[in-house]
Amino acid sequence: MSTAHASRFGGAALERLLAGEPRSVALAISEVERGQISSGALAAALAGHLGRAHVIGLTGAPGAGKSTLVDALLGALLARGRRIGVVAVDPSSPLSGGAVLGDRVRMGPHGAHRDVYIRSLASRGQLGGLSHCTREVVDVLDAAGFDTVIVETVGAGQSDVDIMNLADTKLVACPPGLGDAVQAIKAGILEIADILVVTKSDLAGAAGTAADLRQMQALRGAAAVPVMAVCATGGEGVAALLDRIEGHRDRAGRGSRLRHCGQAPAADEFAARVYALAAADPFARALGMGCTEAGAGHATVTLTLREDHLNFMGSCHGGVVFALADTAFGLAANSHGRVAAGIDAHISYQHAARRGQTLVARAVETSKSGRLGFYRVDVTLRDGPLVSTFSGTVSMKT
Ligand SMILES: Nc1nc2c(ncn2[C@@H]2O[C@H](COP(=O)(O)OP(=O)(O)O)[C@@H](O)[C@H]2O)c(=O)[nH]1
Ligand SMILES: [Mg+2]
Structure with missing residues (x-):
């Protein structure tokens, strides 16, 4: 299938x-x-197409004002020329139809804008499945070129924390009233916040809630997380919140969410090209190789040694080391987007590797002249000695 x-x-x-x-x-x-x-x-x-969108997670108790805030943020993001995808996750809703309607209505006029795409996800009975599904939906929106993806999820415990871990920047909405802040602490969602948002700042008690949140952080000895007050219905504080959110993005980096699941974000067009090539290489995949880093003229490929990578002496097969180094070489040479084919390669072996150890092959371009490119690959054990050195030459087609 x-x-x-x-x-x-x-x-x-x-x-x-x-x-x-x-x-x-x-x-x-x-x-x-x-x-x-x-x-x-x-x-x-x-x-190879992931890690370009900035993913914002927003959680908080039902009624905290999350959907209203999403709509306010949509307005501010649209004003900055962004295309935005929104995923509303409601684990408590038995029917996606109801959730769609509820969120469409509350997300107000911006939801219908052509640069906004809103999707609701409801429980299919398994909370674990929901966070998995959410991640894939976020990946689809990221690959589809949305600049910003907002995930709204109801603060409901562990599945919610899992969903928030899909985000580069995590917001927790705390409406006025100490009770809600205590609820958030109980659910363990305050710890995950990059920014604490006091919603409904027009209501009495908002300043007190902000003060409580700051004091709670001080009492718990936690690193201070910024506390921002907004009134989503009136618009006060929305632009300042978005500045804060985008400031966090610039520090944490787009695609930082991908590190949670061991995937490397595509930092630039060269990296994106290399990841796509690596994913399209059945031989490298069958051997268990993964491309973990790439850019213009360089690529790193890793492999953890299994039983079937070994030779008759019980150490890593020379052919496996060659295949790993050659894969890194091929990816680095093809990072430029011109077809590059290997025409010559040399390898030397310095150190035997054993089952369970991880080999890291890093290929770098040493020089280019005309249609010829020269690459050097060092294969090492992870944080360990040099296993092999490889040098190769490619011919590039223009
Ligand atoms: N006074 C006031 N009410 C708000 C504000 N934001 C949301 N609300 C109201 O709070 C209720 C819950 O809002 P909603 O966005 O649906 O909360 P969600 O369940 O967290 O998505 C609605 O009746 C909103 O109109 C605000 O900034 N000020
Ligand atoms: Mg909502």
Whole structure:
């Protein structure tokens, strides 16, 4: 099944999705929701296109003012020329239809803007499944080129914390009233905040809630998280909150969410190209290699040694070391987007590697002259000695 669906997201369908065509985006998300695309197939199709969107997570108790705040943020983001995807997650809602309506209504006029795409996800009975599904939906929106993706989720314990871990910047909404702040602490959601947002700042008690939150942090000896007050209905504080959110993005980095799940974000077009090439290499995947870092003229590929990587002496097969170094070499040489084919390679072996150890091959371009490129690859044990050195030459087609 996964292969059939993987092919659906290859070629033209993937191109349309990456171009942000709304119908393709909706189709991909529906398939994710129905569990029709295995995460492996989707991850392979989207690899190399992730980490460009800034993902904002917003959680808080029901009625805290989250959806109203999302709409206010949409207005501010649209004013800054952004395209925004919104995922509203409501684990308590038995029916997605109800959640869609509820959030559409509350998210107000901005929800209908052509640069805004809103999707609701409701429980399918399993909370763990919901956070997994949410992650895939966020990946689809990220790959589809949305600048900002906002995930609104009801503060309801562990599944909510899991969902918030999908975000680069995490906001916790605390409406006026100490009770709500205490609830948030109980649910363990205050700890995950990058910014604490006191919502409904027009109501009496908002200043007190902000003071309580600051005091609670001081009492708990926690690192101070900024506390910002906003009135989403009147607009006060919204622009300042967005400045704070985007300031956090600039420090933490877009795509920092991906580090939680061991995926490397595509830092630039070169990296994006290399990750896509790596994902499209069945030989490297079959051996268990993963590309962990890439850029213009360089790439790092890692492999943890399994039983079937060993030779008759019980140490890592020389062919495996060669394959790893050659893969890093090929990826680095093709980072430039011109087809580069290896024409010569030399390898030397310095150190034997054993089962369970991780090999790291880092390829760098040493020089380029005309159509020829020269690369050097060091293969080491992770944080350990040099296992092998490899040098290679490629010929590039213009
Ligand atoms: N006074 C006031 N009410 C607000 C504000 N933001 C939201 N509300 C109200 O709070 C209620 C819950 O808002 P909603 O955004 O649906 O909360 P959610 O459940 O956290 O998404 C609604 O009746 C909103 O109109 C605000 O800034 N000031
Ligand atoms: Mg809501």
